[in-house]
Amino acid sequence: MQVAKAYSFSGPLPPPEVLEKYNQVVPGLAERIISMAEEQGKHRQGLERTVVDSNAFVQKVGPFLGFIVAMTAVGGGIELILKGKDGYGLAAIITALASLAGVFIYGKAKQRKELDAKSTDFVRPQQGLVKS
Numbered sequence: 263m264q265v266a267k268a269y270s271f272s273g274p275l276p277p278p279e280v281l282e283k284y285n286q287v288v289p290g291l292a293e294r295i296i297s298m299a300e301e302q303g304k305h306r307q308g309l310e311r312t313v314v315d316s317n318a319f320v321q322k323v324g325p326f327l328g329f330i331v332a333m334t335a336v337g338g339g340i341e342l343i344l345k346g347k348d349g350y351g352l353a354a355i356i357t358a359l360a361s362l363a364g365v366f367i368y369g370k371a372k373q374r375k376e377l378d379a380k381s382t383d384f385v386r387p388q389q390g391l392v393k394s
Contacts, residue, residue, distance in 0.1 A: 274299040328365065332358045 271277055276284075281292040335358035342351030 274302065328362065332362050 269280070271280070275281070275296065281295065284291040284295060336355050339351040339354030339358065342348075342354060344351075
């Protein structure tokens, strides 16, 4: 009769029993594995910080730049109207304002959809050591 054992774990570190066995094979290996997991965690946190900072910058600057572009188009439309090209000027103004409204509506809808998705997500508990 043969007996087989299978172990499964999730997360950055194996369970203490497995780390102890690593140390038995190569002394100090458990410490190296823990150190590697700590460094990976620091790296991941740095990347997340960069993403959050970049998103915050875009959220601050993006609307300002969009306003400048829209006002430039409106100004150009007014200039065209003053030069007697009423149709083109009005089209430029309406297009600029419609684009602003469209971006605003799309952004709000996307934001609402993301919030709804986050509210329905749930965190699954991590499974520990499983023996079978």
